[in-house]
Amino acid sequence: MVLGIIRIVKKDYLKGILQIVSTGVLAAVTFSYFTFALMFYPYDFFAEGLKVPENIKFEKPIKLNDEKDRINIHQQDFILYDYFQPGIYKYDLFLYKIEKGKAYLKIFEITKNQILSEESIKKKSQIEVENKTDELRRFELKDDFTIYEGDWGQFYGSRIEVWFKPDDVNKPDRKLITKNYIIQGWMR
Structure with missing residues (x-):
C-alpha cells in the first residue's frame, strides 16, 4: 500500500x-x-476430558420461562436458570432475615476445584439483598452472567457458592449456600 x-x-x-x-x-x-x-476452530479445550463425577449429586439449570413463577421454595436456597444461550445464566436467591449487602456467586469446576470466570461472575452475579423479616424472600438477578470456560455441549460438574458481602465494611464476606450443578461454557 x-x-x-x-x-x-x-x-x-x-x-x-x-x-x-x-x-x-x-x-x-x-x-x-x-x-x-x-x-469453526474449537479453541476452548477446557471441558474436554472432564467427566461428571457419579458419586456427587448434581442439579441441572432450569430453562428460564413462565415456569419460573411456579417454583415453590420453603428454605434458604438458590435456583440456577439457563438463559438466552448455553453458558449464559441467571439465578434467583431465596433468603431469610439478612442485613443489607450484596450476594454474589463463586463457581468452581468440581474435579479440579478451579474457579471459573472469577472476576466476571463476581461482578455480573451481584444482587442487592436485605430482608428484615423472618419470612423467606426471593431476590432475582436482573442481568445475566457468563461462564466462559468450555463450549456449548461440553457439560461438566460445578460447585456453585452463594457469598454475601455486608454493607458494613467491618464484617467479612461469608458463604451462604453451596450446590452442585452440571453446566457448560459459552462458545465465543
Whole structure:
C-alpha cells in the first residue's frame, strides 16, 4: 500500500492505483478467510476430558420461562436458570432475615476445584439483598452472567457458592449456600 502511494507521488498513477487496489483486495480476502476459519476452530479445550463425577449429586439449570413463577421454595436456597444461550445464566436467591449487602456467586469446576470466570461472575452475579423479616424472600438477578470456560455441549460438574458481602465494611464476606450443578461454557 505504501509503495502504491509512493508511485502515485512519483506520477506513476496507473501502477500506484493498481498496487493499492490489489493490496486492499488481498487483505480483504485474507481477513475473510481467517475470520471464516476461526468460526469453526474449537479453541476452548477446557471441558474436554472432564467427566461428571457419579458419586456427587448434581442439579441441572432450569430453562428460564413462565415456569419460573411456579417454583415453590420453603428454605434458604438458590435456583440456577439457563438463559438466552448455553453458558449464559441467571439465578434467583431465596433468603431469610439478612442485613443489607450484596450476594454474589463463586463457581468452581468440581474435579479440579478451579474457579471459573472469577472476576466476571463476581461482578455480573451481584444482587442487592436485605430482608428484615423472618419470612423467606426471593431476590432475582436482573442481568445475566457468563461462564466462559468450555463450549456449548461440553457439560461438566460445578460447585456453585452463594457469598454475601455486608454493607458494613467491618464484617467479612461469608458463604451462604453451596450446590452442585452440571453446566457448560459459552462458545465465543
